[in-house]
Amino acid sequence: MRSVFPLTALALALLLAGCGSSDRPEPTEDAAAVDLLGAGATFPYPLYARWFNEYAQQSGVRINYQSIGSGGGIRQLIAGTVDFGATDVPMTDEEMSRIPRGQVVHVPTVLGAVVVTYNVPDLTEPLRLAPDVLADIFLGVITRWNDPRIAALNPGATLPNRDVLVVHRSDGSGTSYIFTDYLAAVSPAWAAGPGRSKDVRWPVGLGGKGNEGVAGQVKQMPGSIGYVEATYARQNRLPAALLRNAAGNFVAPNANEVAAAAISALELVADTPDLRLSIVNAPGADAYPIASFTWMLVAPELIGAQKTRALRAFLEWALHDGDSVAQALGYEPLPTALADRLLGSFDAQLGSQSAPR
Amino acid sequence: MSAPTYPTARTMSSAERPPRSNARGDRWVGWGDRIYGALITACALAIPLLLVLVAAIIARSAWPAVSTVGAELVTGTTWDVPRGQFGALPAILGTLASSLLSLIIATPLALGVAIFVSELAPPAIRRPFAFLVDVLAAIPSVVYGLWALYVLVPFLREVVMPFLGDTLGLGALPLFKGPAYGPSLLAASLVLSIMILPYIAAVARELLQAVPRSQREAALALGATRWEMVRDAVLPYARSGLVGAAILGLGRALGETMAVTMVIGNRHELPSSLFQPAYTMASLLANEFNEASGALHVSALMAVAGILLAITLIVNAIARWLVWRMEART
Numbered sequence: 161m162r163s164v165f166p167l168t169a170l171a172l173a174l175l176l177a178g179c180g181s182s183d184r185p186e187p188t189e190d191a192a193a194v195d196l197l198g199a200g201a202t203f204p205y206p207l208y209a210r211w212f213n214e215y216a217q218q219s220g221v222r223i224n225y226q227s228i229g230s231g232g233g234i235r236q237l238i239a240g241t242v243d244f245g246a247t248d249v250p251m252t253d254e255e256m257s258r259i260p261r262g263q264v265v266h267v268p269t270v271l272g273a274v275v276v277t278y279n280v281p282d283l284t285e286p287l288r289l290a291p292d293v294l295a296d297i298f299l300g301v302i303t304r305w306n307d308p309r310i311a312a313l314n315p316g317a318t319l320p321n322r323d324v325l326v327v328h329r330s331d332g333s334g335t336s337y338i339f340t341d342y343l344a345a346v347s348p349a350w351a352a353g354p355g356r357s358k359d360v361r362w363p364v365g366l367g368g369k370g371n372e373g374v375a376g377q378v379k380q381m382p383g384s385i386g387y388v389e390a391t392y393a394r395q396n397r398l399p400a401a402l403l404r405n406a407a408g409n410f411v412a413p414n415a416n417e418v419a420a421a422a423i424s425a426l427e428l429v430a431d432t433p434d435l436r437l438s439i440v441n442a443p444g445a446d447a448y449p450i451a452s453f454t455w456m457l458v459a460p461e462l463i464g465a466q467k468t469r470a471l472r473a474f475l476e477w478a479l480h481d482g483d484s485v486a487q488a489l490g491y492e493p494l495p496t497a498l499a500d501r502l503l504g505s506f507d508a509q510l511g512s513q514s515a516p517r
Numbered sequence: 518m519s520a521p522t523y524p525t526a527r528t529m530s531s532a533e534r535p536p537r538s539n540a541r542g543d544r545w546v547g548w549g550d551r552i553y554g555a556l557i558t559a560c561a562l563a564i565p566l567l568l569v570l571v572a573a574i575i576a577r578s579a580w581p582a583v584s585t586v587g588a589e590l591v592t593g594t595t596w597d598v599p600r601g602q603f604g605a606l607p608a609i610l611g612t613l614a615s616s617l618l619s620l621i622i623a624t625p626l627a628l629g630v631a632i633f634v635s636e637l638a639p640p641a642i643r644r645p646f647a648f649l650v651d652v653l654a655a656i657p658s659v660v661y662g663l664w665a666l667y668v669l670v671p672f673l674r675e676v677v678m679p680f681l682g683d684t685l686g687l688g689a690l691p692l693f694k695g696p697a698y699g700p701s702l703l704a705a706s707l708v709l710s711i712m713i714l715p716y717i718a719a720v721a722r723e724l725l726q727a728v729p730r731s732q733r734e735a736a737l738a739l740g741a742t743r744w745e746m747v748r749d750a751v752l753p754y755a756r757s758g759l760v761g762a763a764i765l766g767l768g769r770a771l772g773e774t775m776a777v778t779m780v781i782g783n784r785h786e787l788p789s790s791l792f793q794p795a796y797t798m799a800s801l802l803a804n805e806f807n808e809a810s811g812a813l814h815v816s817a818l819m820a821v822a823g824i825l826l827a828i829t830l831i832v833n834a835i836a837r838w839l840v841w842r843m844e845a846r847t
Contacts, residue, residue, distance in 0.1 A: 228807065229807040229808040230808060231807070231808045231809050231810055232807060232808070249810075323696060325696075325698065330778070330783030330800075330804045331803075331804040331805065331807065331808060332598075332804070332805050332807065332808030332809060332810060333808055334808075354599075355599045355600075356599075357598060357599040357810060358598075358808050358810050359598045359599075359805060359808070359810065360597075360598070360599055361595070361596065361597035361598070361599075361600075361602075361785070362784075365784075366698060366700055366782035366783060366784050366794040367782065367783030367784060367794075367804070368783070369778050369779065369783070369803070369804060373779065376666055376667070377666075377699075377700065380666075380667070380670070380671055380674075380699070381674070381698070381699060
């Protein structure tokens with residue numbers, strides 16, 4: 161299996177190239193043949209909607225996407241009712257084994273990050289937090305804002321003598337998954353306790369529904385701390401804590417820092433074909449530690465060669481020409497070099513799977 | 518001119534036809550009745566059938582969780598999805614507590630509104646007043662939720678909770694203990710009571726207005742004051758219906774989702790204090806169903822839906838029984 165890998169990949173790449181050029185003159189015929197249906201994650205939905213819309217105008221390929229949630233996307237893909245899924249949480253091996261035919265390829269499309277937001281009266285500088293302190297706040301070990309461990313990270317700041325009120329997501333969410341994935345990566349106590357999941361048993365705090373629910377509670381409750389999706393935090397100008405990353409630097413959840421997380425995390429796994437990568441706590445000097453991919457899920461053997469080719473063509477366009485749209489909407493596009501590498505890896509996986517067509 | 522001739526023409530023609538139209542018409546009328554009867558029966562049966570169907574689908578989807586988790590679903594207090602622990606008791610009790618509390622708050626108010634509109638209000642403001650109360654029922658629940666989140670909850674946290682807990686010293690009682698988060702069982706019950714008030718008030722108003730005039734006049738003629746007339750003549754007359762109205766409100770409170778989810782705090786903990794965050798079954802479903810991880814989680818949520826359905830059915834059955842009992846007595 162492994163040995164035929166490069167050969168079939170090459171064959172497929174040639175085939176794709178060939179198809180691409182022969183299809184291009186008559187895009188309308190292609191559109192009539194392939195209309196794609198997808199479902200899944202809500203986080204990338206605004207971006208996907210724009211991407212699909214613009215791509216339809218350019219290529220004539222219509223793609224319909226329903227944002228029913230990551231879990232729903234995975235279920236629909238397994239049930240075979242959609243051509244592709246989309247998720248913020250990589251599929252488990254068990255879930256992947258339930259795909260009726262062939263395998264699922266995880267294709268990262270954009271980067272996401274989670275911001276720790278807070279409401280601490282009298283604090284003028286951005287709050288600085290270290291991984292162990294953040295984990296202990298969410299574990300309920302640190303309960304006061306003037307705790308010496310918080311004060312040590314924020315020299316010169318006036319921290320109130322107030323209860324720390326934790327706010328978390330009450331709905332199952334990819335944002336919660338990324339956040340708990342990070343806490344589990346940096347805190348053994350968290351990994352052994354609540355663990356990583358879209359919904360965990362939170363040791364303390366109260367739940368808000370959606371990013372807006374958490375942000376609303378945090379905005380109103382003096383002394384509160386919560387986490388929201390980075391694009392949401394940016395659009396609503398929420399205060400964002402600086403987090404100490406694996407390299408020991410305090411970093412903000414800005415575009416470069418999030419991209420740095422992806423690049424440095426991928427350097428560690430140079431040749432993996434499996435793109436279900438967790439990029440939390442990435443090693444780069446500038447890497448923002450709570451970052452993640454969001455994926456499209458493609459099962460080539462389930463949908464056949466024609467639809468797979470159409471999806472591959474869309475991804476090629478989205479990851480290169482779709483960058484500006486992503487940025488305009490506040491998403492973090494994949495760095496170009498990374499996009500090329502991911503597409504290559506996708507082709508390789510595709511080749512290994514859809515060779516016996 | 519034509520007016521007097523028209524009826525004659527009509528009776529004439531119908532008088533001429535009988536022999537022919539009877540021979541054919543009877544058969545046709547018989548069929549028509551039968552088709553009509555079948556159609557209506559089918560429509561009537563469709564509704565209970567729908568309920569049975571819903572219950573069956575829920576039961577089937579809930580079965581994997583019921584068979585693996587068992588009684589733990591109803592008695593367990595730990596809801597830990599990654600570890601496969603699904604104890605819904607906090608949500609069940611939270612639902613019952615928030616609904617009953619809201620009913621206790623809303624019923625007297627709604628009754629007051631109904632009495633005011635039907636007995637006391639001057640005719641000029643009666644209709645606009647009743648209309649305004651009805652409009653409360655038309656406000657989408659998410660709007661109530663937002664209002665509660667941005668107005669009611671801060672008010673509770675900054676004013677009401679410190680007042681009750683510290684100024685009145687009720688904080689020592691278990692019912693009022695705990696830090697003043699804001700989102701809490703109390704906040705949810707208050708929003709719910711506002712939401713169910715118009716339903717109870719509207720039904721109660723109709724019931725009071727249906728009380729015969731003679732009933733009131735008899736009471737007044739005996740020398741009753743206005744309040745005595747309402748208390749002794751009007752309310753007892755409508756009593757069984759009023760219980761039904763309150764239960765209608767309770768049914769709505771049990772199922773209300775959006776506004777409650779926004780202010781109850783969504784915490785899987787047994788509700789012990791009015792100030793603490795809690796959970797309800799409807800909120801649990803709204804929160805976790807979309808992104809449920811794994812088949813067992815979905816199944817456990819379906820089981821919670823089944824419990825919610827069962828509780829609503831039981832509440833309605835009790836209401837029916839209360840109404841019957843009261844009707845039998847009067």
